Amino acid sequence: MSIRKLWDRHSHSPALFIVFFVFMALLPTLLDLGKAAGGGIAWLDMLNKIGISAALALSLNLILGQTGLFHMGHTAFFAVGAYATAILNTLYGWPVFHTLPVAGLLAALAGLAVALPIIRLRGDYLLIVTVGIVEIVRIALTNNIFDLTGGANGIYGISRPVIFGMVFNTPKLQYYLIWAFTAFSVFFFYRLEHSRFGRALCFIKADEIAAAGCGINVALCKLTAFTLGACFAGMAGTLYAANIRTIEPSSFNFYESVILFAIVILGGAGSIAGVLLGSFLLIGLQDLFRDFQSARMLFFGSAMVAMMIFRPQGLIPRQGGPKLACEIPLLPAPEQLEDASKGDVSDGKKDGGRDAFPA
Amino acid sequence: MLSLHNLHKNFGGLLAVSDVSFTVTAGMIVGLIGPNGAGKTTVFNLITGNYKPDGGEIFFCGKKISGLPTHEIVSLGIARTFQNIRLFSDMTVLENSLAGRHCRMRSGVLSALFRPPRMLREEKDAVKQALHELTYVGLETRHAQKAGNLSYGEQRLLEIARALATQPKFLILDEPAGGMNDAETESLMRLIRSIRNRGIAVLLIEHDMNLVMRLCDRLVVLEHGAMLAQGSPEEIKNNEEVIRAYLGAGD
Numbered sequence: 001m002s003i004r005k006l007w008d009r010h011s012h013s014p015a016l017f018i019v020f021f022v023f024m025a026l027l028p029t030l031l032d033l034g035k036a037a038g039g040g041i042a043w044l045d046m047l048n049k050i051g052i053s054a055a056l057a058l059s060l061n062l063i064l065g066q067t068g069l070f071h072m073g074h075t076a077f078f079a080v081g082a083y084a085t086a087i088l089n090t091l092y093g094w095p096v097f098h099t100l101p102v103a104g105l106l107a108a109l110a111g112l113a114v115a116l117p118i119i120r121l122r123g124d125y126l127l128i129v130t131v132g133i134v135e136i137v138r139i140a141l142t143n144n145i146f147d148l149t150g151g152a153n154g155i156y157g158i159s160r161p162v163i164f165g166m167v168f169n170t171p172k173l174q175y176y177l178i179w180a181f182t183a184f185s186v187f188f189f190y191r192l193e194h195s196r197f198g199r200a201l202c203f204i205k206a207d208e209i210a211a212a213g214c215g216i217n218v219a220l221c222k223l224t225a226f227t228l229g230a231c232f233a234g235m236a237g238t239l240y241a242a243n244i245r246t247i248e249p250s251s252f253n254f255y256e257s258v259i260l261f262a263i264v265i266l267g268g269a270g271s272i273a274g275v276l277l278g279s280f281l282l283i284g285l286q287d288l289f290r291d292f293q294s295a296r297m298l299f300f301g302s303a304m305v306a307m308m309i310f311r312p313q314g315l316i317p318r319q320g321g322p323k324l325a326c327e328i329p330l331l332p333a334p335e336q337l338e339d340a341s342k343g344d345v346s347d348g349k350k351d352g353g354r355d356a357f358p359a
Numbered sequence: 360m361l362s363l364h365n366l367h368k369n370f371g372g373l374l375a376v377s378d379v380s381f382t383v384t385a386g387m388i389v390g391l392i393g394p395n396g397a398g399k400t401t402v403f404n405l406i407t408g409n410y411k412p413d414g415g416e417i418f419f420c421g422k423k424i425s426g427l428p429t430h431e432i433v434s435l436g437i438a439r440t441f442q443n444i445r446l447f448s449d450m451t452v453l454e455n456s457l458a459g460r461h462c463r464m465r466s467g468v469l470s471a472l473f474r475p476p477r478m479l480r481e482e483k484d485a486v487k488q489a490l491h492e493l494t495y496v497g498l499e500t501r502h503a504q505k506a507g508n509l510s511y512g513e514q515r516l517l518e519i520a521r522a523l524a525t526q527p528k529f530l531i532l533d534e535p536a537g538g539m540n541d542a543e544t545e546s547l548m549r550l551i552r553s554i555r556n557r558g559i560a561v562l563l564i565e566h567d568m569n570l571v572m573r574l575c576d577r578l579v580v581l582e583h584g585a586m587l588a589q590g591s592p593e594e595i596k597n598n599e600e601v602i603r604a605y606l607g608a609g610d
Contacts, residue, residue, distance in 0.1 A: 228468065
């Protein structure tokens with residue numbers, strides 16, 4: 001079997017995700033060995049950033065990639081989660097971990113509130129509204145809304161997360177925490193895709209009217225996808241706040257939303273593997289090219305244009321249609337080749353196929 | 360079973376459907392006929408909730424369904440096919456048929472995450488049912504093919520299979536024989552009779568008068584959005600007004 005075929009078969013399989021996360025779990029140890037040999041870059045900080053972005057992009061992928069809602073305001077929900085954690089921790093003394101469900105819940109509520117009036121908008125209109133939402137949130141935060149958000153300076157001094165007395169105070173421990181969350185996100189969204197709900201999203205993305213004609217509650221499914229996506233973005237916000245410990249409104253600007261959007265589209269809309277790769281490329285390279293501030297955007301711009309021309313379906317495109325939780329139990333006939341000639345098709349129909357139903 | 364009472368629908372001043380009333384009883388095949396633009400498809404869209412009526416009511420099994428959203432109407436047991444075939448053409452034949460099972464399944468987000476045995480059983484049953492309907496219309500050997508690669512007639516059959524997968528009590532077919540050759544049409548007629556014998560009432564729009572006259576138990580004729588006549592095929596065939604509408608008045 002050629003490598004190409006092997007890749008096509010396994011690029012979205014759970015086995016590959018397991019291999020990937022086992023590798024990620026070993027990576028810090030490998031990096032330590034590398035450092036002993038003389039490496040010098042802050043790899044872990046970069047990987048932490050990638051991990052958070054990957055979790056965030058996975059949650060956007062549910063909305064943008066799987067449901068096909070053009071949502072470019074995902075940073076808004078990320079900000080809601082991050083600020084929920086920061087405020088509860090610094091002002092009310094909650095342990096960071098206890099804020100995780102609250103951050104998720106508040107972001108989900110924000111997502112629901114935003115989505116309710118606009119969920120019936122199509123394509124470009126939805127895009128414009130969601131773009132507006134990021135700006136509204138950022139400006140509200142800058143203007144110190146409710147006297148809680150600390151204005152343009154943001155909130156600092158967020159404490160480290162503690163689980164069972166273990167303090168996550170080094171980049172390495174943070175790394176494990178962040179990537180564990182990312183792994184859980186992959187697990188969750190993978191299972192969601194391979195379910196009745198995931199299939200409904202797939203049908204909605206393909207044709208809303210036909211989906212409704214099949215008895216799918218289109219508005220409710222879209223709303224659920226949007227709310228779930230926002231919820232995971234909020235929880236990613238908690239990890240972000242706990243990781244960098246100082247948050248400010250400028251971290252949640254429109255540019256970050258665009259990058260997230262690009263991760264999903266360039267990686268492969270609807271493809272979990274693609275979104276993971278996209279996060280590594282966009283966030284990782286952005287970090288590596290930090291020293292070439294201006295040339296960086298030129299590079300990204302041309303890379304995106306090239307991608308859209310030569311590989312519009314993304315780096316690791318989504319494969320196949322709606323997914324089942326189990327293997328299809330029985331296949332009564334061998335798979336027909338796509339290139340079966342038209343003549344064969346009509347012949348087969350005349351003799352056998354049609355008399356299947358009792359007259 | 361299904362009854363329409365004084366249905367009205369305007370599109371920006373244009374009266375698409377005006378004062379249409381008829382009933383379909385269980386175990387019947389009813390044809391809705393009329394010249395192009397008579398408002399037949401609009402009536403279908405009103406029944407299935409794609410449009411909201413501007414006046415009048417629709418009852419299905421004693422329950423008022425006008426104003427309900429489409430997915431609820433489908434859950435109550437009304438399924439349809441589309442005049443301009445609306446299959447998920449990039450998906451396989453089986454996946455298309457599986458789409459129809461959605462409204463008869465219960466699993467939600469939580470069972471997607473935890474995969475209880477009930478959910479896995481439900482998934483397997485859904486595939487089985489979807490395959491069963493494919494076998495019923497005679498497309499089971501093509502289950503792995505993309506819907507878009509099927510011939511026109513087969514695509515119409517697949518739409519019927521997808522509609523049947525929703526376990527309807529009432530099936531609405533919009534020009535089911537469109538694009539079919541004679542042999543396919545004959546076979547389609549047997550299929551529709553067989554569907555009726557399963558206890559599913561059928562309402563169909565069709566321009567093929569040969570099919571309509573032979574197949575339907577009852578006909579409703581529309582012209583310019585209004586009811587022109589209704590009755591058995593024999594009565595309709597001899598109705599002066601219907602003949603005038605179809606052939607034009609002799610001056």
